[in-house]
Amino acid sequence: xxxxDIKWQKDAADQNFDYMxxxxxxxxxxxxxxxxxxxxxxDSFTSAFVSTVGIDFKVKTVFRHDKRVKxxxxxxxxxxxxxxxxxxxxxxxxxxILMYDITNEESFNSVQDWVTxxxxxxxxxxxxxxxxxxxxxxxxxxxxxxxxxxxADQLGVEFYETSAKENINVKTVFxxxxxxxxxxxxxxxxxxxxxxxxxxxxxxxxxxxxxxxNPNCNC
Amino acid sequence: xxxxxKANKYVCPNDxxxxxxxxxxxxxxxxxxxxxxxxxxxxxxxxxxxxxxxVDEVEARRVGRIVARLEGMRRSAQGPAPxxxxxxxxxxxxxxxxxxxxxxxxTACPKCVIEMPPHRSPIYSREQYMCNLCAETxxxxxxxxxxxxxxxxxYILPERKATRRYNDTELARSLQDAGNSSxxxxxxxxxxxxLSVHAPTFSRQxxxxxxxxxxxxxxxxxxxxxxxxxxxxxxxxxxxxRTESLNQRSVAGLKRTGxxxxxxxxxxxxxxxxxPLTQPxxxxxxxDAGFGTLEIKLxxxxxxxxxxxxxxRARGLIGMDMTGLSDPFCRLEILPREGTYSNxxxxxxxxxxKNPEFNExxxxxxxxxxxxxxxxxxxxxxxxxxxxxxxMGSATVSLRDCAKSPIQLRLALSGxxxxxxxxxxxxxxxxxxxxxxALVVTICRAAELPPRDSNGYSDPFVKLHLDPxxxxxxxxxxxxxxxxxxxxxxxxxxxxxxxxxxxxxxTLTFWDKDYGKPNDFLGSLVLGASSKGRRLKHWMxxxxxxxxxxxxxxxLTDTQHL
Ligand SMILES: Nc1nc2c(ncn2[C@@H]2O[C@H](COP(=O)(O)OP(=O)(O)O)[C@@H](O)[C@H]2O)c(=O)[nH]1
Ligand SMILES: [Mg+2]
Ligand SMILES: [Zn+2]
Ligand SMILES: [Zn+2]
Numbered sequence: 152x153x154x155x156d157i158k159w160q161k162d163a164a165d166q167n168f169d170y171m172x173x174x175x176x177x178x179x180x181x182x183x184x185x186x187x188x189x190x191x192x193x194d195s196f197t198s199a200f201v202s203t204v205g206i207d208f209k210v211k212t213v214f215r216h217d218k219r220v221k222x223x224x225x226x227x228x229x230x231x232x233x234x235x236x237x238x239x240x241x242x243x244x245x246x247x248i249l250m251y252d253i254t255n256e257e258s259f260n261s262v263q264d265w266v267t268x269x270x271x272x273x274x275x276x277x278x279x280x281x282x283x284x285x286x287x288x289x290x291x292x293x294x295x296x297x298x299x300x301x302x303a304d305q306l307g308v309e310f311y312e313t314s315a316k317e318n319i320n321v322k323t324v325f326x327x328x329x330x331x332x333x334x335x336x337x338x339x340x341x342x343x344x345x346x347x348x349x350x351x352x353x354x355x356x357x358x359x360x361x362x363x364x365n366p367n368c369n370c
Numbered sequence: 371x372x373x374x375x376k377a378n379k380y381v382c383p384n385d386x387x388x389x390x391x392x393x394x395x396x397x398x399x400x401x402x403x404x405x406x407x408x409x410x411x412x413x414x415x416x417x418x419x420x421x422x423x424x425v426d427e428v429e430a431r432r433v434g435r436i437v438a439r440l441e442g443m444r445r446s447a448q449g450p451a452p453x454x455x456x457x458x459x460x461x462x463x464x465x466x467x468x469x470x471x472x473x474x475x476x477t478a479c480p481k482c483v484i485e486m487p488p489h490r491s492p493i494y495s496r497e498q499y500m501c502n503l504c505a506e507t508x509x510x511x512x513x514x515x516x517x518x519x520x521x522x523x524x525y526i527l528p529e530r531k532a533t534r535r536y537n538d539t540e541l542a543r544s545l546q547d548a549g550n551s552s553x554x555x556x557x558x559x560x561x562x563x564x565l566s567v568h569a570p571t572f573s574r575q576x577x578x579x580x581x582x583x584x585x586x587x588x589x590x591x592x593x594x595x596x597x598x599x600x601x602x603x604x605x606x607x608x609x610x611x612r613t614e615s616l617n618q619r620s621v622a623g624l625k626r627t628g629x630x631x632x633x634x635x636x637x638x639x640x641x642x643x644x645x646p647l648t649q650p651x652x653x654x655x656x657x658d659a660g661f662g663t664l665e666i667k668l669x670x671x672x673x674x675x676x677x678x679x680x681x682x683r684a685r686g687l688i689g690m691d692m693t694g695l696s697d698p699f700c701r702l703e704i705l706p707r708e709g710t711y712s713n714x715x716x717x718x719x720x721x722x723x724k725n726p727e728f729n730e731x732x733x734x735x736x737x738x739x740x741x742x743x744x745x746x747x748x749x750x751x752x753x754x755x756x757x758x759x760x761x762m763g764s765a766t767v768s769l770r771d772c773a774k775s776p777i778q779l780r781l782a783l784s785g786x787x788x789x790x791x792x793x794x795x796x797x798x799x800x801x802x803x804x805x806x807x808a809l810v811v812t813i814c815r816a817a818e819l820p821p822r823d824s825n826g827y828s829d830p831f832v833k834l835h836l837d838p839x840x841x842x843x844x845x846x847x848x849x850x851x852x853x854x855x856x857x858x859x860x861x862x863x864x865x866x867x868x869x870x871x872x873x874x875x876x877t878l879t880f881w882d883k884d885y886g887k888p889n890d891f892l893g894s895l896v897l898g899a900s901s902k903g904r905r906l907k908h909w910m911x912x913x914x915x916x917x918x919x920x921x922x923x924x925x926l927t928d929t930q931h932l
Contacts, residue, residue, distance in 0.1 A: 167792040167793060167818070169512075169513055170512060170513060170515070171429055171432075171515060193705075193746045193766055193768055194766055195746070195768040195770075197770075204410075204411050204414040204415060205407075205411065205414065205415040205418070206415060206418055206419075207418050208418065208421070208422060208425075209706060210425065210706060214790055217790070219790065219792070223422075223425060232407070233407075236415060245515075245518050274518065274519065276518065335518075336512055336517050336518070339517050339518075340508060340511060340512065340517055
């Protein structure tokens with residue numbers, strides 16, 4: 152009966168996923184990090200500004216390329232006073248969403264500093280996406296999309312303009328980041344097969360002639 | 371985190387200045403010093419850290435299970451020997467020549483290797499096979515995150531609560547050397563997850579790195595297998611005999627833990643609404659993404675800390691059976707989940723409809739006012755079917771809005787993201803061959819089968835038959851010993867005609883082979899004309915597009931249907 156299926160689904164929902172990626176959203180205060188996360192995780196938005204205390208996170212499972220990826224997404228406070236706490240969480244993060252506000256020049260100018268933070272505190276194969284948020288506020292825009300793109304190119308990262316309010320590109324950014332990390336994963340396993348086989352190679356006991364050209368074999 | 375380390379190759383002069391400033395607790399944006407954190411702030415942060423610890427512990431257990439599974443596989447492998455399979459010991463046969471694993475270079479029979487996807491890397495260009503052991507090892511690297519941290523993150527083995535961390539071991543170091551030479555200057559701090567820090571001390575010390583600890587203390591346990599074997603299956607590490615002490619281990623931990631609620635957990639209290647709400651149908655003002663709409667009412671009572679969710683009705687649901695109708699029910703859950711219990715309730719099922727009237731009120735207890743601000747209600751609609759309930763759509767609402775007064779909402783359902791089956795499942799390929807005039811069923815593999823033997827594994831095989839079948843053909847796969855994620859890739863033929871197919875059903879039953887007693891039932895699946903949802907679609911695709919291979923995962927159900 153359906154009840155037992157539900158039980159399975161329950162068990163499954165808790166731990167049944169293929170990969171766990173830890174992501175971090177950083178950027179100056181009030182650029183929209185918390186809103187961005189709420190939009191993605193709960194599909195909600197509020198225009199009231201509630202400053203994030205230190206850190207917070209949400210968990211969401213996504214399906215990408217037949218894989219279930221559990222995302223633990225960390226939201227950080229932009230203010231300096233929380234810096235010690237927030238940077239402690241950089242090290243486990245596989246991906247960063249570095250956010251500025253297109254209506255706030257200072258937040259854009261700080262991007263370079265945030266990059267430095269990442270480079271100082273994170274694991275060095277962490278992936279980064281640059282995001283210019285609040286693109287719904289076209290009238291108040293002070294940072295052009297071109298400048299954003301240019302900076303991203305210079306940093307060697309991908310770039311999106313988003314709106315947490317209007318739900319523009321929010322999902323795209325997360326999915327893209329997951330994809331980039333997945334690519335990185337395959338790449339690192341392909342380029343470092345030594346990790347897999349350890350000392351096994353070279354110690355092989357037999358030399359088996361290769362017979363994988365048999366066309367009759369269809370098992 | 372180590373500011374003293376000179377050898378960070380990324381830090382350019384400006385950055386050094388910057389990290390100095392960071393160390394001094396002054397920012398680039400402000401020169402004045404900031405006030406210390408208040409008690410409330412500290413509390414809030416500590417609460418988040420605690421929540422994170424739970425997540426990390428769950429993760430450590432998951433990694434532990436992956437490690438244990440690989441370890442089990444390694445133990446049951448026959449070991450390398452001339453002209454025989456590394457895993458099952460089978461010798462070379464005419465139609466099944468042995469393959470060479472491109473990673474460990476051992477030989478394995480066709481059933482114990484997988485074909486590798488085409489790779490960019492030149493290393494793999496010569497052979498296209500990988501033995502199941504290497505494949506599983508690779509999976510473990512991916513699934514545990516070890517590929518990223520360059521060593522296994524901390525984990526907790528299922529049966530005995532043993533934690534192993536690798537940060538300071540020889541192995542971790544050698545792996546880091548072998549894996550990525552650009553890690554110098556960073557190997558000093560733990561490779562696993564720094565996200566598992568204890569609540570940091572918030573006093574203004576120069577650095578709180580030292581106060582960081584992992585959630586689970588790594589008490590030493592005597593492992594009878596060395597660490598290298600977990601990370602790679604070296605020839606030297608392979609156990610050559612099947613007589614292992616594995617069954618001495620208690621398997622309680624390996625058993626699927628049913629998500630029974632804790633004392634705090636919530637029982638469903640259902641109450642039929644006395645008279646159905648006779649509201650005039652309002653025009654649909656919300657965008658409907660094609661998955662229909664759902665009307666609900668939320669009422670919070672702070673006196674009893676309970677949230678009453680009335681599921682009124684749904685409209686325009688997608689059809690799931692042959693006639694285009696469904697048997698919908700709703701599953702409600704408060705998210706994010708806290709701890710191990712899950713706060714889920716379900717409505718009753720309304721049969722044979724696309725426009726169900728549920729009119730049912732479900733109560734969640736133990737919901738605080740701060741929960742309302744932070745949590746949301748997820749409603750997922752399923753099609754009730756004994757062979758697995760398919761998701762038809764879902765919606766999530768923030769609980770914020772019902773804090774003050776009850777609200778009624780009409781929600782657009784969005785498409786099922788969770789249609790990929792989870793839990794015990796099988797990958798099945800169907801192909802109607804017009805040449806052979808037969809349905810070709812390939813049992814590719816299964817995943818997460820329930821353990822039925824005292825060693826924490828099962829020895830699965832599959833029986834399959836078509837119903838009705840004038841030829842009364844019954845098939846069976848081989849037995850995969852001690853394997854909860856068996857790979858069969860075995861093909862079976864059922865003579866039939868396409869017109870017949872649209873009246874037939876294919877039944878698969880999964881069994882755990884036991885000697886001396888009846889086989890244990892593991893799960894079943896029925897695909898065919900009378901099935902629903904994704905199972906029906908798979909079947910119809912196979913009929914509509916003959917001579918094509920249609921491959922799909924399906925959940926197994928634990929009811930035995932014969
Ligand atoms: N117009 C508009 N406002 C936004 C957007 N994202 C955030 N905001 C608003 O900007 C303010 C700060 O957002 P918040 O998410 O708290 O920023 P954080 O400090 O980076 O977490 C809030 O008042 C939000 O409502 C957006 O995409 N568009
Ligand atoms: Mg915030
Ligand atoms: Zn074999
Ligand atoms: Zn191998």
